[in-house]
Amino acid sequence: MKATASTGRTPEMPQSSGGPVLQVRGLGKRYGEDWVFRGADLVVAPGEFVAVLGESGVGKSTLLNCIAALDRPDAGEVEVLGQPVSRLDETAQAHFRRRHLGFVFQAFHVLPHLSVAQNVALPLLLLGTPDDSRVEQALQAVGLQGLGERLPQQLSGGQLQRVAIARALIHRPALILADEPSGNLDPATAQRVMDALARQVSEHRAACVLVTHSLGAARRADRVLRLTAEGLTAAGDPEPIEH
Ligand SMILES: Nc1ncnc2c1ncn2[C@@H]1O[C@H](COP(=O)(O)OP(=O)(O)O)[C@@H](O)[C@H]1O
Ligand SMILES: [Mg+2]
Numbered sequence: 001m002k003a004t005a006s007t008g009r010t011p012e013m014p015q016s017s018g019g020p021v022l023q024v025r026g027l028g029k030r031y032g033e034d035w036v037f038r039g040a041d042l043v044v045a046p047g048e049f050v051a052v053l054g055e056s057g058v059g060k061s062t063l064l065n066c067i068a069a070l071d072r073p074d075a076g077e078v079e080v081l082g083q084p085v086s087r088l089d090e091t092a093q094a095h096f097r098r099r100h101l102g103f104v105f106q107a108f109h110v111l112p113h114l115s116v117a118q119n120v121a122l123p124l125l126l127l128g129t130p131d132d133s134r135v136e137q138a139l140q141a142v143g144l145q146g147l148g149e150r151l152p153q154q155l156s157g158g159q160l161q162r163v164a165i166a167r168a169l170i171h172r173p174a175l176i177l178a179d180e181p182s183g184n185l186d187p188a189t190a191q192r193v194m195d196a197l198a199r200q201v202s203e204h205r206a207a208c209v210l211v212t213h214s215l216g217a218a219r220r221a222d223r224v225l226r227l228t229a230e231g232l233t234a235a236g237d238p239e240p241i242e243h
Contacts, residue, residue: 117148
């Protein structure tokens with residue numbers, strides 16, 4: 001994705017001096033004796049939108065969780081903005097996630113007792129930089145203006161996913177990880193969700209890794225890779241993967 005300037009990042013953002021946002025080297029994860037995948041290499045630049053295609057069970061969520069330091073890899077390492085995330089202690093990993101990462105979970109993980117606006121505002125509150133007008137803008141950007149006071153139970157699945165997207169992007173993270181963000185949505189809503197992600201990548205020079213089994217979702221990316229047990233390879237001309 002093309003973008004002209006690196007604007008609007010939080011002031012604490014380290015300058016990446018033109019280097020990649022994400023570097024994954026030789027990453028591997030196993031359960032017991034069985035490797036889910038190994039030898040996964042990936043470099044993602046600021047302003048780049050990468051899709052990772054793979055069938056169900058191949059390890060897409062595991063890969064994202066390892067990158068996010070929500071799961072511990074059994075081989076290799078992950079660097080974000082030059083920091084060796086996989087080797088930091090848990091407190092430093094939590095700090096990294098809070099400041100630099102926007103994670104869109106497949107299952108939304110919207111907090112049920114908070115209003116829509118409070119859910120979206122949460123990352124800014126945790127950073128000590130509340131900003132109601134930015135929350136309003138974020139809701140507008142995903143087509144949820146006017147719904148800030150509602151509780152999550154009063155929203156549809158597609159609306160909930162857009163709350164999750166607004167929350168993942170509100171603090172303008174350097175790295176966005178999205179786990180099948182349009183997997184359960186109707187085509188029009190899926191399109192909106194992908195638009196919101198693509199806009200954040202181009203406007204704020206975020207790096208985005210989206211995992212999906214859907215070729216349609218992957219088509220929006222600058223680059224498409226395929227995950228197999230042997231790691232990540234260029235998808236070339238991928239076959240459509242049926243739902
Ligand atoms: N906690 C776990 N213990 C054992 N196996 C697991 C665990 N979590 C995931 N797996 C296995 O790892 C593989 C990859 O899972 P996952 O990353 O969820 O795949 P995907 O997101 O591509 O559908 C699957 O075979 C799954 O059964
Ligand atoms: Mg998954």
